Amino acid sequence: MRKPVRRPRAAAKRQVSSRLIELEIEQVGAQGDGVARLDGNVVFVPFTVAGDRVLARIEGQRGDGLTAALVEVQRPGPGRADPVCPHFGRCGGCTLQHLDQAAHASWKSGVLSLHLARAGIGDEMLAPLVSVPPGTRRRAVFAWTSRRGEVTLGFNARASHAVINLEACPLLDPALVALLEPLRVLLGAMVRDGSGDATVTLTEGGPDLLIEGEARLDLFGRETLARFAETADLARLHWRRPGTGFAEPIARRRPALVRFGGVAVEPPPGAFLQPSPEGERAIADRVVAALAETSGPIADLYAGCGSFSLPLVRLGAVHAVEGEVAPLDSLGAAARAAGLAITTEIRDLARRPLTAVDLAPYRAVVLDPPRAGAAAQVAELARRPDARKGPDLAAMVSCNPATLARDLRVLIDGGWTLIQIMPIDQFPWSAHLEAVAILRR
Numbered sequence: 001m002r003k004p005v006r007r008p009r010a011a012a013k014r015q016v017s018s019r020l021i022e023l024e025i026e027q028v029g030a031q032g033d034g035v036a037r038l039d040g041n042v043v044f045v046p047f048t049v050a051g052d053r054v055l056a057r058i059e060g061q062r063g064d065g066l067t068a069a070l071v072e073v074q075r076p077g078p079g080r081a082d083p084v085c086p087h088f089g090r091c092g093g094c095t096l097q098h099l100d101q102a103a104h105a106s107w108k109s110g111v112l113s114l115h116l117a118r119a120g121i122g123d124e125m126l127a128p129l130v131s132v133p134p135g136t137r138r139r140a141v142f143a144w145t146s147r148r149g150e151v152t153l154g155f156n157a158r159a160s161h162a163v164i165n166l167e168a169c170p171l172l173d174p175a176l177v178a179l180l181e182p183l184r185v186l187l188g189a190m191v192r193d194g195s196g197d198a199t200v201t202l203t204e205g206g207p208d209l210l211i212e213g214e215a216r217l218d219l220f221g222r223e224t225l226a227r228f229a230e231t232a233d234l235a236r237l238h239w240r241r242p243g244t245g246f247a248e249p250i251a252r253r254r255p256a257l258v259r260f261g262g263v264a265v266e267p268p269p270g271a272f273l274q275p276s277p278e279g280e281r282a283i284a285d286r287v288v289a290a291l292a293e294t295s296g297p298i299a300d301l302y303a304g305c306g307s308f309s310l311p312l313v314r315l316g317a318v319h320a321v322e323g324e325v326a327p328l329d330s331l332g333a334a335a336r337a338a339g340l341a342i343t344t345e346i347r348d349l350a351r352r353p354l355t356a357v358d359l360a361p362y363r364a365v366v367l368d369p370p371r372a373g374a375a376a377q378v379a380e381l382a383r384r385p386d387a388r389k390g391p392d393l394a395a396m397v398s399c400n401p402a403t404l405a406r407d408l409r410v411l412i413d414g415g416w417t418l419i420q421i422m423p424i425d426q427f428p429w430s431a432h433l434e435a436v437a438i439l440r441r
């Protein structure tokens with residue numbers, strides 16, 4: 001029988017929607033909003049902490065609860081902090097700057113515990129949270145719009161497609177913030193009316209910029225962009241029209257290198273990289289330490305440009321598998337140049353996961369899937385026709401605690417044991433959380 005969906009009591013909502021109500025916030029929920037109760041209804045109030053007494057106004061409905069806007073904090077709860085960013089409240093990038101460091105850390109670990117508990121996994125193996133400091137983010141995707149040459153450039157506003165004209169951002173490396181104003185001037189000169197995005201990555205050669213916009217470039221456009229690459233001292237500049245999949249190279253003044261395990265790689269324009277070098281090192285160090293006892297080949301699945309393959313190759317030969325051609329080409333070129341024992345394979349691991357037979361030669365496996373997780377791949381890892389063959393150590397890296405817990409459940413049911421799970425806060429002040437789980441069988 002289907003479980004009846006509990007709807008907020010309509011009468012309660014009507015009654016309170018036009019007036020201010022007082023609420024006691026009981027906890028911060030899994031999505032980062034404070035949770036209170038009103039006449040038997042759950043009420044979600046953004047920008048509040050446990051213990052706050054607030055004045056709020058009911059605004060709508062979410063799932064089987066109500067949503068309310070914070071009007072005033074009447075009595076602050078413990079764990080409240082003053083937000084450090086002038087855009088806080090409007091910008092969708094950070095939603096939790098009103099939590100102090102301790103409250104933030106305990107909330108993030110709590111969210112991971114909650115997802116593990118929902119999958120029937122205890123949190124005995126949960127390691128303390130590793131926090132990556134703000135101001136270190138090396139990669140950002142900015143949205144931009146130009147109206148009559150007036151450019152708005154920044155992040156999307158909270159729950160909206162509107163763009164916040166970013167003046168400051170305590171999360172970003174200051175070198176990224178310094179590019180915002182020159183980029184605004186450039187886009188205003190290039191595009192009178194239009195919109196798009198701009199991905200900037202800080203590399204050893206300088207900023208690597210990929211602009212996406214509808215405009216078809218003419219000679220003037222290309223010259224304007226090339227001049228910008230000079231004045232902003234970029235490593236590379238590419239322009240891409242949406243839907244074409246082709247990034248036109250405009251300038252390549254220096255190689256846009258990043259280093260993984262000491263080996264230089266030049267990622268393709270706009271490639272996925274871990275958001276900060278600090279976060280990437282924390283994850284890679286954990287993965288390498290956990291797999292250090294491995295004697296034999298390692299499979300690195302969802303390998304990207306090789307952020308784990310390259311540090312891992314000092315332990316043994318690595319087979320890197322990835323769905324996108326361009327990042328894997330970058331990794332392949334770097335490995336060949338350095339003479340490293342890394343083989344590469346393009347493969348869609350959702351449709352064609354490595355089977356138990358494919359996995360038989362490997363002693364250890366690393367998985368770092370996108371937010372959707374690695375359902376098909378963990379199902380294969382959980383099957384093991386011959387107990388003498390296949391990996392007996394696994395490191396699972398994830399940016400989504402919900403799919404991580406789901407996938408861990410499948411592995412545990414398939415005979416794997418969870419040895420440790422380490423939350424890594426690469427996304428300070430947001431509800432996102434990275435984690436590395438180590439398993440053995």
Ligand SMILES: C[S@@+](CC[C@H](N)C(=O)[O-])C[C@H]1O[C@@H](n2cnc3c(N)ncnc32)[C@H](O)[C@@H]1O
Pocket residue numbers: 272273274302303304305306307308321322323324327347348349350351368369370
């Ligand atoms: C979270 S990123 C991790 C990349 C890399 N490990 C790193 O740390 O930079 C996930 C990677 O999985 C790849 N990917 C996404 N879906 C995939 C699929 N179905 N099959 C194979 N790779 C996929 C993406 O292209 C991306 O490189």
